[in-house]
Amino acid sequence: MIQLIRGFKDILPDETPTWQHIEKTATALFQAFGFSEIRLPIVEKAELFQRSIGENTDIVEKEMYTFPGSKAELITLRPEATASVVRSYIQQKLYAKEPVQKLYTIGPMFRRERPQKGRYRQFYQINAEVFGIASPYIDAQLIFMLWSLFERLKIGGLSVQLNSLGCPACRPAFKGALSSLLASKTDDLCSDCVRRLDKNPLRVLDCKVPACQEAIREAPSMIDFLCDDCTGHFDAVKSALHSQKIPFALNPRLVRGLDYYTRTAFEIQTDALGAQNAIAGGGRYDMLVKMLDGPDQPAIGFAIGLDRLAALMMQTAPEKELTPELFIAALGEETRDITFEWSCALALEGVRTEIDFSGKSLKALMKRANRIGAAHVLIVGGAEIESGAVVVRNMATKEQKTIPIDGVVNHIKTYLAT
Numbered sequence: 001m002i003q004l005i006r007g008f009k010d011i012l013p014d015e016t017p018t019w020q021h022i023e024k025t026a027t028a029l030f031q032a033f034g035f036s037e038i039r040l041p042i043v044e045k046a047e048l049f050q051r052s053i054g055e056n057t058d059i060v061e062k063e064m065y066t067f068p069g070s071k072a073e074l075i076t077l078r079p080e081a082t083a084s085v086v087r088s089y090i091q092q093k094l095y096a097k098e099p100v101q102k103l104y105t106i107g108p109m110f111r112r113e114r115p116q117k118g119r120y121r122q123f124y125q126i127n128a129e130v131f132g133i134a135s136p137y138i139d140a141q142l143i144f145m146l147w148s149l150f151e152r153l154k155i156g157g158l159s160v161q162l163n164s165l166g167c168p169a170c171r172p173a174f175k176g177a178l179s180s181l182l183a184s185k186t187d188d189l190c191s192d193c194v195r196r197l198d199k200n201p202l203r204v205l206d207c208k209v210p211a212c213q214e215a216i217r218e219a220p221s222m223i224d225f226l227c228d229d230c231t232g233h234f235d236a237v238k239s240a241l242h243s244q245k246i247p248f249a250l251n252p253r254l255v256r257g258l259d260y261y262t263r264t265a266f267e268i269q270t271d272a273l274g275a276q277n278a279i280a281g282g283g284r285y286d287m288l289v290k291m292l293d294g295p296d297q298p299a300i301g302f303a304i305g306l307d308r309l310a311a312l313m314m315q316t317a318p319e320k321e322l323t324p325e326l327f328i329a330a331l332g333e334e335t336r337d338i339t340f341e342w343s344c345a346l347a348l349e350g351v352r353t354e355i356d357f358s359g360k361s362l363k364a365l366m367k368r369a370n371r372i373g374a375a376h377v378l379i380v381g382g383a384e385i386e387s388g389a390v391v392v393r394n395m396a397t398k399e400q401k402t403i404p405i406d407g408v409v410n411h412i413k414t415y416l417a418t
């Protein structure tokens with residue numbers, strides 16, 4: 001038997017109603033906050049991710065699925081969507097029509113990470129990105145929107161972790177202080193961290209290796225190095241979150257695994273999923289549009305891990321799997337043509353209908369109707385057709401009702417509605 005590739009998974013019919021419910025709830029909410037959908041390719045030039053996520057990140061160094069698209073060009077299965085949305089904002093000149101763009105996109109991402117519970121090599125994200133707004137109110141509004149989504153989905157046990165990563169004016173001093181501390185602890189750091197120490201000391205802060213975690217216990221906090229502008233921005237974000245009653249915790253270790261962030265960085269974490277506890281993450285990336293040769297426009301966004309969110313909901317409030325409203329038990333060859341017609345007409349009327357063409361006995365058909373959770377069974381034999389009426393049975397109450405064949409589709413609709 002050919003099996004799934006390790007780290008990939010099937011999302012089965014008992015899970016998809018929960019996924020659809022999340023997607024529908026998110027879409028309606030995001031649209032109410034002014035977002036429009038954008039759909040983008042799942043492959044891009046490798047260079048897009050190298051330049052935006054950063055050469056010295058785990059994603060770019062180890063986790064990208066990159067292969068030759070042509071002799072001259074490497075292409076990559078997208079490990080995240082932000083870079084692609086920025087690429088499109090620039091390439092399609094969305095900014096020329098209107099610099100402020102609020103865009104969301106839902107789809108699969110690919111990272112060659114070590115698979116474990118909650119961590120997959122193909123996973124799904126719901127992304128929301130805002131371009132052209134520098135105001136801290138939008139930072140708070142995005143977090144508010146995200147929090148509201150989780151409230152609407154009735155998910156508890158969540159916390160908002162918040163940090164500021166500063167800007168090119170104030171971050172170098174922080175990096176310097178961090179580097180000097182780490183330089184005295186190189187013996188304790190993992191080989192990745194030692195290698196990245198010079199170029200990207202911030203990455204040590206989110207290294208999961210316990211020895212590195214221990215080494216950074218006394219690391220300085222970016223918040224103590226923020227310039228006046230960044231401090232003002234951060235204070236305004238916090239105050240707007242307070243006014244909207246969003247509980248949050250300051251987390252000076254939150255640096256996020258991608259290099260493009262400036263100022264506000266946040267994560268929503270859950271206590272119910274074990275080690276993979278980040279269910280959404282995001283932040284500002286005010287430099288990225290310009291860095292990718294676009295106009296100088298600020299931006300901010302987040303991505304929700306759909307697999308993790310769905311897993312949470314499956315634990316607490318799964319959506320019911322779809323089951324037939326009506327199962328047509330057609331008995332005997334002579335009932336086949338007419339019941340076939342009815343089944344098509346009923347489905348077009350929106351009645352979730354299942355018909356069994358196997359010609360099995362009534363007992364076998366009732367058994368199958370039960371197994372697939374049909375709410376009602378329409379029993380149609382030759383004798384019923386001759387008599388001009390069929391029997392419909394409510395599988396829960398066992399009540400039966402006779403329905404005239406003349407106008408049967410409408411009769412069934414009325415019966416199911418009452």
Ligand code: HAM
Nearest residue numbers: 080082119120123278279280281282283301302303305
């Ligand atoms: P990220 O933190 O890398 O951020 O991913 C966002 C979320 O995707 C995570 O919080 C997690 O729920 C989910 N996720 C990430 N990797 C995996 C995996 N291997 N398996 C399952 N779920 C996973 C970003 O991707 C940024 N682009 C977010 C962003 C948007 N920042 C600004 N705009």
